[in-house]
Amino acid sequence: MVSIETIERPTLHEELVVRLRDLIIEDRLKPGEKIPEKELCEAFGVSRTPLREALKVLASEGFVTLQANRGARVTEATREELLDAFAILAVLEQLAGELACGMLDQSDMRWIEGRHEAMLDAYANRKRKRYFRANQDIHQALIRASGNALLEGHHKLLAARVQRARFLVNMSEERWAQAVEEHEQMMVKLRKGDSKGLGRIMKQHIVNKCAAILAAFDATGAEKV
Amino acid sequence: MVSIETIERPTLHEELVVRLRDLIIEDRLKPGEKIPEKELCEAFGVSRTPLREALKVLASEGFVTLQANRGARVTEATREELLDAFAILAVLEQLAGELACGMLDQSDMRWIEGRHEAMLDAYANRKRKRYFRANQDIHQALIRASGNALLEGHHKLLAARVQRARFLVNMSEERWAQAVEEHEQMMVKLRKGDSKGLGRIMKQHIVNKCAAILAAFDATGAEKV
DNA sequence: AAACGTAATTATGAATTCATAATTGCCTCA
DNA sequence: TGAGGCAATTATGAATTCATAATTACGTTT
Numbered sequence: 001m002v003s004i005e006t007i008e009r010p011t012l013h014e015e016l017v018v019r020l021r022d023l024i025i026e027d028r029l030k031p032g033e034k035i036p037e038k039e040l041c042e043a044f045g046v047s048r049t050p051l052r053e054a055l056k057v058l059a060s061e062g063f064v065t066l067q068a069n070r071g072a073r074v075t076e077a078t079r080e081e082l083l084d085a086f087a088i089l090a091v092l093e094q095l096a097g098e099l100a101c102g103m104l105d106q107s108d109m110r111w112i113e114g115r116h117e118a119m120l121d122a123y124a125n126r127k128r129k130r131y132f133r134a135n136q137d138i139h140q141a142l143i144r145a146s147g148n149a150l151l152e153g154h155h156k157l158l159a160a161r162v163q164r165a166r167f168l169v170n171m172s173e174e175r176w177a178q179a180v181e182e183h184e185q186m187m188v189k190l191r192k193g194d195s196k197g198l199g200r201i202m203k204q205h206i207v208n209k210c211a212a213i214l215a216a217f218d219a220t221g222a223e224k225v
Numbered sequence: 226m227v228s229i230e231t232i233e234r235p236t237l238h239e240e241l242v243v244r245l246r247d248l249i250i251e252d253r254l255k256p257g258e259k260i261p262e263k264e265l266c267e268a269f270g271v272s273r274t275p276l277r278e279a280l281k282v283l284a285s286e287g288f289v290t291l292q293a294n295r296g297a298r299v300t301e302a303t304r305e306e307l308l309d310a311f312a313i314l315a316v317l318e319q320l321a322g323e324l325a326c327g328m329l330d331q332s333d334m335r336w337i338e339g340r341h342e343a344m345l346d347a348y349a350n351r352k353r354k355r356y357f358r359a360n361q362d363i364h365q366a367l368i369r370a371s372g373n374a375l376l377e378g379h380h381k382l383l384a385a386r387v388q389r390a391r392f393l394v395n396m397s398e399e400r401w402a403q404a405v406e407e408h409e410q411m412m413v414k415l416r417k418g419d420s421k422g423l424g425r426i427m428k429q430h431i432v433n434k435c436a437a438i439l440a441a442f443d444a445t446g447a448e449k450v
Numbered sequence: 451a452a453a454c455g456t457a458a459t460t461a462t463g464a465a466t467t468c469a470t471a472a473t474t475g476c477c478t479c480a
Numbered sequence: 481t482g483a484g485g486c487a488a489t490t491a492t493g494a495a496t497t498c499a500t501a502a503t504t505a506c507g508t509t510t
Contacts, residue, residue, distance in 0.1 A: 009293050011463065013281060037492075047465045049274070052493090056238060056278045057285045062378070068236050069471045069492055084373040087324070091316045099312070148309040150386075153287075154379055161375075236493065262462075272495045277463085294462055294501045 012046055016054035019044070024063050024074055025163045035064060035072040061157055079217065082165055085158050086210035092155045093139070094203035097186075099146035101195035109190070112141055116187055123180050128170070138183070142202070162213075169216035178208060237271055241279035244269070249288050249299055250388045260289060260297040286382055302386065304442065310387050311435035317380045318364070319428035322411075324371035326420035334415070337366055341412055348405050353395070363408070367427070387438075394441035403433060 020040075023029045035055070037048050044051065055072045058064045064072045104112070115137045122131035143155050171179070182205045189198040245265075248254045260280070262273050269276065280297045283289045289297045329337070344359035368380050396404070407430045414423040 011291075011293050013463090017285075038490095048492090049464055049466090053278055053281045056282050060242075060282045060285055062375075066236075070473095071492065081375065084375045087320065087373060088317070088376055088379065091320050092313070095312065095316050148312060150287075150306065150309045150383070151313055154313065154383075158375070158379075238493085263460095273462090274494055274496090295503095296462065 012050035013053035013057070016044065016046065016051055017057050020054055020058055021061075021063055021160065024058075025160055025167070027164050027167055029074050031074050031076040031164075033074050035074065037071065062161060077161065077165070079214065082162060082217075083210065083214070085162050086206060086213075089155065089158050089162070090203045090206040090210070092151060092158070093143070093206050094199040096143045096146040096148075096151060096155070097189075097199035097202040098195045099148060099151075100142045101190065101193055101198050103145045103147055104190070108141070108145060112138060112190070113187070115141070116183065119183065120180065123176065131176075135179075135183070138186075165213055165217070169213055172212065172216070175208075175212040179205070182208065237275035238278040238282070241269065241271065241276055242282050245279055245283055246286070246288055246385065249283075250385055250392070252389050252392055254299050256299050256301040256389075258299050260299065262296065287386060302390070304439070307387060307390055308435065308439070310383050311431060311438075314380065314383050314387070315428045315431040315435070317376060317383070318368070318431050319424040321368045321371040321373070321376060321380070322414075322424035322427040323420045324373060324376075325367045326415065326418055326423050328370045328372050329415070333366070333370060337363060337415070338412070340366070341408065344408065345405065348401065356401075360404075360408070363411075390438055390442070394438055397437065397441070400433075400437040404430070407433065 020029070029035065037051055037055075041048055041051055055064055055066065059066045059072065063075055065075045066072050115134050119131055119134035119138065122128075122134055143152050146152070182201060185201045186198060186205070189201060245254070254260065262276055262280075266273055266276055280289055280291065284291045284297065288300055290300045291297050340359050340362045344356055344363065347353075347356035347359055368377050371377070407426060410426045411423060411430070414426060
């Protein structure tokens with residue numbers, strides 16, 4: 001018997017969950033903004049039932065906030081919550097790094113090296129978008145390589161919550177250089193198979209990223225994110 | 226203006242989420258078991274709409290698994306997933322320990338000391354239930370004291386997922402003694418304000434707990450949890 | 451008798467309807 | 481003129497209905 005993956009047939013509410021989540025992450029639905037069921041139903045061309053199911057899920061994920069009889073709003077992330085999320089992300093990435101180190105085969109390593117090269121190239125040519133994409137690929141690959149599906153899930157949720165903030169601020173030149181250097185260090189540890197070392201750097205990488213983002217926000221003086 | 230907490234008026238679906246989750250955690254709904262909407266609706270005396278909303282939320286939390294047009298089943302936790310959950314819990318508790326250490330005031334400390342005493346007393350008198358309760362109080366207090374609401378949320382979810390397994394196996398005499406000793410160590414670090422030390426022990430505490438539970442399961446030879 | 455195909459039944463996804471809480475707007479009265 | 485209260489409107493929570501996918505039961509055929 002060959003191994004076959006189950007046939008995927010997303011239901012409306014599943015589709016709506018990802019569509020709405022993306023709208024929030026991409027900041028097209030703003031924090032604090034009311035989410036009018038009626039309008040969204042018309043926009044998506046669905047009835048209220050699947051939309052409401054999706055909102056319940058998003059609420060449990062923390063992206064929207066429900067008030068009984070008063071509808072849903074996009075959750076307003078405070079500076080505090082952003083900090084909290086990063087603190088957790090730091091230890092999750094550390095754990096992922098430690099676990100991933102031993103799990104990568106040659107082909108995985110080649111792929112990551114390739115993405116790392118692409119990242120360096122994007123940095124050299126000041127291609128922020130391409131840099132961002134390659135960067136994300138690498139982190140995602142390492143998280144996945146941990147072999148811990150729950151870790152992947154929780155990381156994904158938290159990463160999505162801080163994603164909006166990262167959208168809103170542009171990396172400073174200094175931070176960009178620092179981030180690239182950290183990635184170089186990661187590759188060194190990865191090649192050596194130094195799991196603890198990789199974990200340490202990945203954690204520090206997140207801590208620094210957090211600091212950079214918060215500094216950028218402090219510069220704007222905004223309380224909400 | 227006095228600080229007032231918002232008026233809580235849980236909706237049906239919220240109530241159903243906790244009720245159903247409890248049924249699963251307490252192993253009254255068995256892993257793999259079909260969840261017939263109709264029956265549950267009658268049992269709870271509600272219509273299908275709020276029940277289905279609750280199922281969507283539970284699915285996003287991982288407690289049930291949905292298949293389009295084929296309904297919901299209680300998620301079957303594999304040994305693998307249990308291990309994964311514990312790995313994450315370990316680093317979350319470590320983080321919580323590190324953060325909590327500096328956050329506790331005298332009144333908090335007195336309360337924890339009290340619960341610790343109660344735990345020791347329950348141990349001395351072989352009162353498993355009371356021991357379990359006091360134990361849980363302490364961990365919960367430390368998690369909450371971390372001041373990281375997201376950490377509390379993610380921890381709660383993961384803890385709930387392994388709770389069922391902990392229900393099913395009884396601590397061995399050796400493990401019980403070891404756990405008590407670990408808690409003593411925790412208190413020592415806590416009193417000293419040694420945040421790193423507390424984190425280390427809390428992490429190890431979870432790692433050991435995981436090992437004990439897995440050993441117990443291996444003894445039964447069960448693959449599913 | 452077993453396997454396949456088809457009809458009947460059941461259960462689920464989604465739309466619609468209904469009841470009620472919340473909000474808005476208007477009116478009264480100080 | 482403004483504050484308070486009441487009615488009208490709107491929006492939401494929940495029940496019901498409808499359409500269809502999945503399952504079951506049965507009959508046919510080899």
